[in-house]
Every structure is written in structure tokens, then in C-alpha cells.
Amino acid sequence: MIRAAPRAGAIGEPCSLEAGNMPVRVLVVDDSIFIRALIRRQLERIGCTVAAEAENAAQALSLFRTLKPNLVTLDIVMAESDGIDSLSAFRAMREEAPETQIILMTAMPFDESRETFMSAGALAYIVKPIDNSVFEGIKRKLAAVFPNLGADAPAPHAQAAAGKTDL
Amino acid sequence: MRYDAVARNLEQLMAAAADRASYALGRLLNAEVRVSCCQLYHGDWREALTESLQGRGALVTISQTAFGAEPVVVSIVIEESRTRCMLDLLMGRHGASLLPFVDPVSQNGARFDPLEIDALKETANIVTGNCIAVLGRELGLTGCSLPSMAAEMPLADTVCSLLPRVSSMCVKSRLKASAHALEVVLMISIAGPADSVAAGPAAERV
Numbered sequence: 130m131i132r133a134a135p136r137a138g139a140i141g142e143p144c145s146l147e148a149g150n151m152p153v154r155v156l157v158v159d160d161s162i163f164i165r166a167l168i169r170r171q172l173e174r175i176g177c178t179v180a181a182e183a184e185n186a187a188q189a190l191s192l193f194r195t196l197k198p199n200l201v202t203l204d205i206v207m208a209e210s211d212g213i214d215s216l217s218a219f220r221a222m223r224e225e226a227p228e229t230q231i232i233l234m235t236a237m238p239f240d241e242s243r244e245t246f247m248s249a250g251a252l253a254y255i256v257k258p259i260d261n262s263v264f265e266g267i268k269r270k271l272a273a274v275f276p277n278l279g280a281d282a283p284a285p286h287a288q289a290a291a292g293k294t295d296l
Numbered sequence: 297m298r299y300d301a302v303a304r305n306l307e308q309l310m311a312a313a314a315d316r317a318s319y320a321l322g323r324l325l326n327a328e329v330r331v332s333c334c335q336l337y338h339g340d341w342r343e344a345l346t347e348s349l350q351g352r353g354a355l356v357t358i359s360q361t362a363f364g365a366e367p368v369v370v371s372i373v374i375e376e377s378r379t380r381c382m383l384d385l386l387m388g389r390h391g392a393s394l395l396p397f398v399d400p401v402s403q404n405g406a407r408f409d410p411l412e413i414d415a416l417k418e419t420a421n422i423v424t425g426n427c428i429a430v431l432g433r434e435l436g437l438t439g440c441s442l443p444s445m446a447a448e449m450p451l452a453d454t455v456c457s458l459l460p461r462v463s464s465m466c467v468k469s470r471l472k473a474s475a476h477a478l479e480v481v482l483m484i485s486i487a488g489p490a491d492s493v494a495a496g497p498a499a500e501r502v
Contacts, residue, residue, distance in 0.1 A: 163386070163415040208442075236418070236425035237440050239432060256429065257422045258323045 152178040153271060156196060158189040158218075159204040159234065164257070168202055168234075171264040177271075185210035186218035193222055198229060200252075200271065205235040205242060216245070223250055230274055232267060234259070306465060307336050309434055310484045313427040314469035317482055320426040324419055325385040327473040337466040345468070346455045349481075353377050357454055358420035358445045362428050364437035366487045370424040371458050373481040376447060379408070379416065381478050386415050408447075417443040427484055435486070458483050 155177050159165045162184075169179050180196045183189040186203075187210040193201065201222060205215045215233075222231060230252040235242070238256045247254055252270055255263060311334050322329035337344055349355070352375050359371040374382065408416070420443045428437055446457065458466070466485040472478070 161414050161418040161421075162411060163418050206440075236422045238425060238429045239438065241438075257425065258320050260323050260326075 152176065153200055153275060154178050154180040154196070154198045155200045155202065156180055156189065156192055156198040157182045157202050158184075158186070158207075158215075159202070160184050160207040161204075164204070164234075164259075167259060171259060171261070172202075174261070175264050175268040175271075186213045186215050187211040190218045190221055193218075193229075194225070197226065199275070201229060201231045203231055203233055205233055205246070206237055219246065219251070220249065230271070232270075306486060307467065309431060310336075310467035310486075311469075313430040313484055314467060314471075314482055316426045316430050317423045317469075318471045321419070321423055321471055321480065322473070324422060325382070325473060325476075325478075327385060327476055327478075329471050329473045331469050332472045332479075333468075333470045335468045337468065338464075341464070341466060342455050342459065345458070345466070346451055348468070349373070349451060349455065354448050355451070355454055356416070356445065356447045357449070357457060358417060358443050359457060360420065360424045360441050360443045362424070362432070362435075362437045362440045364432075364435050366435065368428075368431060368435060368437060368487075369458060369483070369485045370427050371483040371485075372420050372423055373454070373458075373483065375479075378478055378480075379412075381476055382419075382480070383408075383412050383415060385473075385476060385478070386419060387411075413445060417445055420445075423482065427482075431484075458485055 153176075155172050157165050157168050157172070157179055159168065159182075165182050165184075169182070172179055177200065180198050181192045183192050185207050189201070189203065190213060203215055203219060207215055219231060219233070222229060227250070231250075232253045232255060233246045233251050234255045234257060236257045238254075243254045252274065253267065255267075311331075314331050314334055318329045318331045335348075354376040356374045356376050356379055357371055359369055362368040362370065424440065424443070428440060431437060446454070449457070464485045464487050466483055469482045469484075471480045471482055
């Protein structure tokens, strides 16, 4: 199921993340609608726009090629679809649009998996659960990548908490 | 793995995994969650576990198996009557709703809609993942099954579903969110070799 993304709501603080003069457009990929809703809410809170959601890697790759997002949040453990798993989708995205940032999210942290994705250019490897502190860390990461961002300075407690999430 | 020789280290490792699981569950629920009781079972502990779960209402069990040198089964067990509170916390129904309301439908005899089943399974997945973050390196775990959920099973079947093998070591922890009168039982079971069956069921506090 491919979900059309409604217009991003103004949830939380008003600051926004922008790529150039445009908001950071995000493709959210996770097989759990519950987690997609959590991620959407957090992304909108830090000022990103969710362009679309996908529930498997094949849908993600298709939407990636169509929408050309600035950022992808990609769940690592999803059922394979059309012979495409998260790792192959990740590699295809990196090859086709290396300027697009990809954040891996997983409930199942394995050292080998982390090394594989980070050495291949992932922006971050997040171990669930996700909450405000995790996305404050993501906001800082994005601010470093997109030079025209209006990101605020991080709160010290957010820095400490983000340190526990393999950012 | 020499089951008897490393049991004490495993016990400490599993208690650490339970601590991390409670931390993860607390972040998911946005509530303080504490490990209130951590109990070690070893040998053929089905009878002792059955006894400890008796008297509770209908149970919902969500289990995953992590693969390695020895399989590890991580399960969360919740009284069905408590799942509503947990779902409300997960979905922000005490405040701004995270997900649209869907009329409950009957599934496996329990009244959960598909979104609620997804939320419960994903919660178990995250709790299990945080256990594996502690256990994985020590036990050489390399992968994990998808979560499977069961509701309204007979107690004996529930207990069997928590066992990787008859001979297992298990730490049962109670994760409590006291402010919300919510309790989740976390079971972490590690299979022992077939020839290491203890003389009988045994339990001790750790």
C-alpha cells in the first residue's frame, strides 16, 4: 500500500528544515503503520515535509525514483517484496542519487548491519524506539548536511539522549 | 555453549536485557517503566511458570525467536484487559491521537483492530530488539523472526510457546508502569542443550 502524504501540519515548534528554499522532503519507509505515524509526527515537528510513505522496499524504490526526496527513513527489517529488500533498495538509492540522505531505522541492532550501512554512506543508524530526543539528533545531522537550514541549537539534554541511540 | 557453566553470567546478562527492555518500553509509552521483579527459571520450568501465570485473566502473548548458537525466545505477555491502557498510551489517546480510530474487529477472539495489532507487534519487536542489543554479541545472535501474536490461548499452550526447548533457562521480569497500573511480563528464554535437563523445575529471585 502506498500512502499519499497529506500536507505537513504545523506540529510543535515553528522552525523548519529546508533544502535550499524548499522544505526537506522525506520518504518514510516502514512496514508498520504505527511506526510510520510516529516518524511522520516527529519529522513534521522538526519542520520536514513527508512526501510519501511506503511499506516495503519495492514501493520505496519506486517512490524514490518518482519523488526524488531529499531524505529517506528506511526500516532495515521488512519482508522482501518483488525480490527487493532494504539493503538492495538502499544501495540502489545511493547509486542513483548519492545526494539524497538516508537514515536507517531498526528495532534489531546487529553490529554487522550497522557497519554495512554506515560504511556505505548512511547518514545515521537509529535503534528504535524513536522519540523527541532522537529526532533532535536527526535535526542536527540534517542541519549539517543542508546548509540553509534554520535549525536551532540543540539542548544539552537532547545531545545526551541522542548519544544512546546510535546516531 | 556449556549451559551449566555460563548460567550465572547468562542470568546477569538477561537481567541487563530486561533493564534495557524496560527503558525502551518506557520511551515508547512515554511513561516511567521499572523492572519490579526478575525471576530466574531453569530446567523444565513449565510447571512453575504455569503456576505463576495462573489467576491472571486472558493473556496476549507476542514472541520472537532470535537465531544464534542457541535460540533465544523473547516474549511479552500482557493481560488482555491491560492492553487497552497500553494501546492508549502508545497511540497518544490520552492526548492528541496518533492514529485514526477504527472500530474494533474480532481477531483471534480478541477485540483489536489491525492498527492496534500492528502497534502491539511493533512494541514487542522494539522491546525484543533492545534485549538483543544486550544479548546479541555475547550469544552470537545473527537474526530474528518476525513477531507472532496470540490471544486467548489455553495457559498450557501459552507456556509452551514461550519455550525454545523443554530444557531452557528463562528470566521472567515484570515491567511496571505504576502511574498507569500497567504491567507487562517479559520472558527471555535461552535453550540449553538437550542433555542438560536439570533434575526438576527450579526458580529463584535474581
